[in-house]
Amino acid sequence: MPVSSFASSLDMARFLPELILTIAGTLLMVLDPVIHKRSSSLFGHLSILALLAGIGGALYGYAHRGPAFGGLLMVDGFATFFTVLVMVVGILTVLPSYKFLQREDAETSEFHALLLFSVAGQCIMASANELIVIFIGLEISSIASYVMAGYLRDDKRANEAALKYFLLGSFATAFFLYGVALIYGATGTINLSAVRAVILGPNAPAPVFIGVAAAIMFVGLAFKVSAAPFQIWAPDVYQGAPTPVSAFLSAGPKAAAFAVFLRIFMTAFEPIAGGWVPLVWICALLSMTVGNFAALLQTNVKRMLAYSSIAHAGYVLVALTAQSEVGTAAAMFYLAGYAFMNVGAFAVVSHLSGRGEKYQDIESFKGLAQKQPLTAAMLTIFLLSLIGVPLTGGFFGKFYIFKAALESHLVWLTVLGLLNSAVAAYYYLRILVMMYMHEPGEAVRDIEPLTPSLGLALILPAIGTLFLGIFPGWVLDFAGKSSNLLK
Amino acid sequence: MAEVPVSWFLTLSAVLFVLGVSGFLFRRNIITVFMSIELMLNAVNLTFITFAYQLKQVNGHLFAFFVMVVAAAEATVGLAIILTVFKNRSTLNIDDVNSMKN
């Protein structure tokens, strides 16, 4: 590629969110030893500012959309959607972490720096159009989040979570990378559009090679999105990691991994869809079923939400199975709705669990509605949305996904998926039962009043959930417009 | 120099990769598991370089550089995590690091 095309100002404009986040993250890191303060809300404010600036940058980049750095990145509606989404998740993670870090007496600057780096990696994943760039984004995001999962160094559960997340995450990455290497060998390129062109071209390599490579990459990505049967790490990690981090892991990296999933499989591997659709079909059904039925048995809320997150990954895979633009749009919408409701639900858990995350049991929600009606009401909104009750984002997400599936004649998957979501209602209802239909227990008696940042961390996702549920048109139209990925 | 066929390299890398996977799945010592992952990444590197050689492209070599750097970063973080686990539990057996199931 011609050298002169490198790093024009246009490239920089399209790369703006990543730039802002990286600079801000580095700044936080360098500031920390200078300021010498173990705990300060300054770092939190700074990272929120950086994330807001990043969102601004993403929108600016969207106004000048197009390929950047000679096609390494592709800034289009799809990329911008996910970029903004992961940064919003970032903000929603910072908000409850003020209180959390103070409560656990942990350092603030490193947490926020890692968060910003991780989000930057996810932004790269969202807009990457080349497999190695995807890999680098994936690793920036993952390595930072491995550390975040074990952020409480003296907490055994957090250690274990970090270890498992690290081992299985790197394992998945290695798989993904081997697939990339095989694609490189088979097609001589790793640019997604070019790979597609080669597959469709006259000198296409035998489909079986591409198929093997695609299958290996699929396994890697399925690990990353915690789809069954590659979900084994998720429950332990989400349970052991600090709650704000669990919230982040279940929304941000997952959304970015799905962005990669969709982009690779809907562009480069679209011509061989016949090969991978059955695979995704099985994975989708397994994820929904395993997630929901395992969640029924859990008594630890974080673990339950982890299984529910596996089930929700299954729903998104249904959208991928539909293998259409409508399905892509549905997946985008769903992930946005899911990010809000899940981050919100985890924020409530973080608030309730108290110092050292003592109260994680489902019983600890007993009587929350009497002590803190606002918190309970917000959690009710999130849970209803996770169930898929109308007028919430979760409902519309599910609706769009199954609509896309039916359009692609996946009748059985739709019926099984919807029945699955009826099963899922049971375990979410258990929390509602605890909150509203019991007298306050120990955890609720110990609960501290809501701080402004925590209140915001609950109200913002609730507004988002309701907004997506009552006026889904705006987001959906954008998703529909951007689902036409450059082929 | 008699040329070594490309397929030999590919076979070697595939064997290394599968050994890595098996090590990951069957080994119980965390450090060994971790080394298995590194083995997988290096198998990938070998594949990249072989293909780059075969395709007469520079790209593949560069990819290998990236993979190496990223793998190093990952290794650092991973070792740090393993150290904290060891510090808290005094064990490196992966079966003993399992405190969470219901």
Next chain:
Amino acid sequence: MPDSYTELYFPVLVQALLAMALAGGLLTVSYLLGKKVRNRVKDMPYESGITPTGDARSRFSVKFYLVGMLFILFDIEAIFLYPWVVVYRELKMFAFVEMLVFVILILSGFFYIWKKGALDWASNENTSRRH
């Protein structure tokens, strides 16, 4: 060239199977033939045949690992200098600026670990950070 890919790739498929068979075979053989001894002596650290003295665990300061890891990291970063050198003449100012940015990033990381006391060999508990 691409027309030869198909031919080239047939062996790959065979190799994939071969690789799995070989790896599986090796593991099976070691599993079947290897004696599974697990006693105190076997679990002892290997110190060139000599009975180990003292507790293997408290041998090194954590600092050792820390510096070791940091060394790997910064050492590997230098790898990017090689391709850079190759094209430096061609790209001129652009390459210079790029490398400057890269080095600044590395240096900020260096500054961070330095200020955090990670390179402080001699320090003991009170000056080093709490964890």
Next chain:
Amino acid sequence: MNLLTVVLALPLASFLIALLLPRSSPQASRMWALVSSVATFAASLGLLAWFDRGFAGEQFLLDVPWVTSPNIHFAISANGISLWLVILSTLLTPLCVLISWNSIQARVKEFFAFLLLLEFGLVGVFIAQDLFLFFVFWEFSLVPMYFLIGIWGHERRIYAAVKFFLYTMAGSMLMLTAIIYLYNRTGTFSYPAILDMLLSGQLRLAPVEQMLLFLAFFVAFAIKVPLFPLHTWLPDAHVEAPTAGSVMLASVMLKMGCYGILHFCLPLFPAASRTCAPWIVVLAIIGIIYGALVAMVQPNMKKLVAYSSVSHLGFVVLGIFTFTQMGLDGAVYQMLNHGISTGALFIGVGLLYDRRHSLEIKDYGGVATAAPWLSTMFMITMLASIGLPVLNNFVGEFLVLQGTAVANYTWTVYASIGVILSACYMLWMYQRVFFGELGPEVRSHMPDMKLREWAAVVPLIVMMFWMGVYSQSFLPPVGKVNARVLGQTQVNVPFRVELAPVKRAEVARAR
């Protein structure tokens, strides 16, 4: 913006305002709930005044785009049937507020807020003309009822609430699949538009397709009705719910299922409906007799009334699937009757419970001596429920049985057994509770009706007489809509149930 929108929006607005009221003053919540629900009722009476009784089609149409893709509209309208159901909902809500006035003491603010939210959902279900909107209201109405049962219910409330939620949810998921499927076939959620396509032959559903879609809708509705054998959630929910919850559940929520069958299943899938009709009728008759028999042996009054509901709603389903004008008219009338008389029965049981704090029949006896007015009110309600002439249920049951006789005489015979049984269990229960020896427990706990309680009961008793004596105030608009529905079910139907013209004339006279 028309009057119907106002009737829909008022409960929602009242709910939001109710949320803002201070928790510390429960009296404010009560007053607000009463005032706002009476206002809603008044608005719905305005609906009645403007309603064109000569016109069979949809009235008070409002159609506002909600989501552009997929094409979802906020489309509402009312016809001769839904109008009455809306008024039934708005009438019962203030009455529920009245009977919950003192019996709800914990979390008063939330209780009345949820009651208003429930009213919003129920009104919405009956007037939504967009399938998607209908589904939204259908699911949404679950939530407040879930909380009403789960928070303010009796001992096993949690079990009952969760069971209620899951049963309905499972059914409605099938319905959602069917709705999406229809959308993918037609490109619209608009119910009238889909009907037009069906009638004009623009949309043709293969028999298997039609059957599966019909079943998907029907199962969702049948769970809600509830049709035997899907009724098991109902006794639990009724027994555990607070009085107001039981009233709203029995009187209005169960009608959602019946209304759904009548309004959606029949016109959309005429052939499948007719094919399945014999099976459904058999289930309905089993439900009638089974419900009555089980009611007879219940030691618990609420459970007894709950099983009597299963029995009565069997009549509704039976009437609908006769595919005759009087069968359908009777079914709709029976829906309204059941709403009034079972609502009153639950209120009566609630009044007893407020005094004696027991639902067991054996804890009572001799109430008639201690509280004569309460007993009189209960007597009238009970007689209405049995189907005594001059009272409302008689008209409905009579019409249903007439319609059934036209369709298949054997069915009538079996269904009549249910009528006889209902007299047995009701009278027996009445005898054990109100007559007999007056125990000291009952004597000391049984003051007679208070003014507030009268206010809750009198409207229902007036309605019982009115609907029983002068059904012409209510039936003509219903009949017009039913005639239209029947016309729609003639489309694409391979066979039809023969109607003897002579009998039809006779029935018209009888009515």
